[in-house]
Amino acid sequence: MSSSPPAPRPIVDARGLWKRFGSLTVLKGVDLAVAERELVFIIGPSGSGKSTLLRCLNRLEEPSDGSIHIDGIELLNPRTDINAARRRIGMVFQSFNLYPHMTARQNVMLALRRVLGKSRAEAAELAGRALERVGLGERTDHYPAQLSGGQQQRVAIARAIALEPRVMLFDEPTSALDPELVGGVLAVMRELRESGMTMVVVSHEMAFARAAADRVVFMADGQKLEEGPPAQIFGDPQHERTRAFIRQIDRH
């Protein structure tokens, strides 16, 4: 028995996650724990299950087996109010998924009004502040079609952070962007990280992972093969599959 006080419960605590699509098994008993203010990067070849793992963490994908606690909430318990739980879990998608029929501000306002029950004036105020935070204070009345991909992704981040989530999930947030637009999105993510946001990021931005991640998780074939600080995973990977993957990435 250790005499040190028990470590605080991680904000994200997923254990033994399995996900089957018919005869295809995408997740094979994955554990993932993320502490408060930690930034965890998940890397791995396509088809490794990393996006599915992320999508399980807010139950956009229903795990076939396992348990998930987010900020102490038992996510997979059928009695859990999933809508209430999701407002504490922000999600950013590869394809932005902004509502095209609403302006940037309205995109951010929708959940503030309908989920948190804010008045129109208060929601507009909060939305404006969130958009300012991602550097789009001047673009609040633009429709998504009038914004660049990078700006759209920043609106999507504002839409999520306006709800003041306990953890943010990023599913390949820069993969759909032209190279010159990636920097703006990463800058916003860096600012979020510095403000103490707990983040789980699935991405191929290895330079960003090296600079900003506390921990890197390498997945392949639905399993977590290796994890550790970025210096170790990128500098001295232990597993053969990790070494092969890092070599391949570095060549690009």
Place this chain on the structure above:
Amino acid sequence: MENFVFAFLNADIVREAWPILWQGFLYTLALSAITVPLGLAGGVLLALLATSGPRAVRLAAAGWTDLFRAIPPLVLLVFLYAGLPFAGIDTGAWGAVAIGFFLNTGAYYGEVLRAGIESVPRGQMEAARSTGLSRGQALAHVVLPQAVRNVLPDLVSNTLEVVKLTSIASVVALPELLFQARQAQNATYNATPIVAAAVAYFLLLWPLVRVISRLENKALAGR
């Protein structure tokens, strides 16, 4: 030529038949005001069931839609009005029209709206749900507005057909425009009232036709 004008464009006949033609026109307006909203309500319901329900519900909605698209609306209406009383159910003329159009028109609107809902990318629902919106809220605020916009020309087109279809209400003794025009024709031995009815339909529906053209041009330009 004189005969033609006398038989088809006879001003005296129009003057004489005007009161009953006008009454028919008002009936057609009233029928449209009932059948279009009812059909739309049925269509929204069917489209939601066909896209969002459990598998059994989706199949049932699809079967229901097929059934009422295949039954001629005239047959349906006659059955409701003249057949159901044998089972002790008397809906009355307006009731038969309301139910019949809810079933028939609802099936058509339902198909259009289902296509609209399916045209909205899955990511829209996922993004909305990820912010904590319920399925219903996500449908109402995110998916349906885009679905309707994507199929607006088809919806307006369908509405046009519904208004024209209200002329079948004459078989359940509701004196709508066409019925009244035929009454006038029979009373005057002259075809002018029919021409007048056609003009009235045209004036009523032409704005809708223009709206469709504009929407379609806009959709093409937006591509």
